[in-house]
Amino acid sequence: MTNVEFKPVPDVLPEEWVQRAKKLSTTLLSDVVDTPPEMDYRIKPCNINSVIVGSAVTVDVNDGDNLAVHHAMYQAQPGHVLVVSAGGYEKRAVIGELMASAAEALNLSGFIIDGLIRDYHTLAQSTFPVFSRGAIPGGPTKNGPGMINASVFCGGKEVVPGDFIMGDADGVIVLPRHKVEDALTRAEEKGAYEQKRLKDISEGQIKPSWL
Ligand SMILES: O=C([O-])CC(=O)C(=O)O
Numbered sequence: 001m002t003n004v005e006f007k008p009v010p011d012v013l014p015e016e017w018v019q020r021a022k023k024l025s026t027t028l029l030s031d032v033v034d035t036p037p038e039m040d041y042r043i044k045p046c047n048i049n050s051v052i053v054g055s056a057v058t059v060d061v062n063d064g065d066n067l068a069v070h071h072a073m074y075q076a077q078p079g080h081v082l083v084v085s086a087g088g089y090e091k092r093a094v095i096g097e098l099m100a101s102a103a104e105a106l107n108l109s110g111f112i113i114d115g116l117i118r119d120y121h122t123l124a125q126s127t128f129p130v131f132s133r134g135a136i137p138g139g140p141t142k143n144g145p146g147m148i149n150a151s152v153f154c155g156g157k158e159v160v161p162g163d164f165i166m167g168d169a170d171g172v173i174v175l176p177r178h179k180v181e182d183a184l185t186r187a188e189e190k191g192a193y194e195q196k197r198l199k200d201i202s203e204g205q206i207k208p209s210w211l
């Protein structure tokens with residue numbers, strides 16, 4: 001018996017969305033949606049080069065406890081992002097290099113933690129995406145309780161299981177699935193405009209035409 005509760009695991013994202021998003025950025029997607037999609041700006045990647053795109057598997061934990069995160073890792077499938085609602089707790093880490101290594105071996109897409117991590121030196125050099133509010137030496141308890149795949153708040157944003165998650169050096173955004181197709185198309189258009197502007201700047205046409 002465990003004191004961790006489970007709800008159904010959401011679908012992964014269509015691979016086409018993942019590939020299109022990986023050519024874009026959180027800033028381009030943020031520019032084209034009407035409601036601010038960002039989590040708290042302090043949730044950042046351990047490795048500045050990390051890019052994460054995937055479908056949210058949510059985990060709700062008590063302060064500094066990670067029992068439910070362990071369970072969620074073995075429920076999730078390749079293409080899932082583990083979104084851990086850890087209440088911004090600042091006295092213990094929720095995961096470290098052992099859990100990140102196991103998640104990578106399971107081909108999960110990465111972690112978004114509304115709390116702290118440890119083993120930062122390793123995670124800062126790892127290509128496996130881990131986003132958090134920072135690092136602390138103290139480790140988690142493993143007592144539970146916890147809830148997997150209920151709607152949660154993470155970094156001030158509601159995350160519904162299966163939501164589109166993207167993170168990069170600028171932070172993490174969350175989109176409900178019904179907004180993704182349109183957002184990708186509009187972000188691609190904005191991206192093409194920005195490429196054109198950069199080319200113009202490099203060729204000496206510095207002042208934008210709209211000014
Ligand atoms: O002990 C833990 O659960 C967290 C940790 O340091 C690791 O995953 O390496």
Ligand SMILES: [Mg+2]
Pocket residue numbers: 096097098118119
């Ligand atoms: Mg460790």
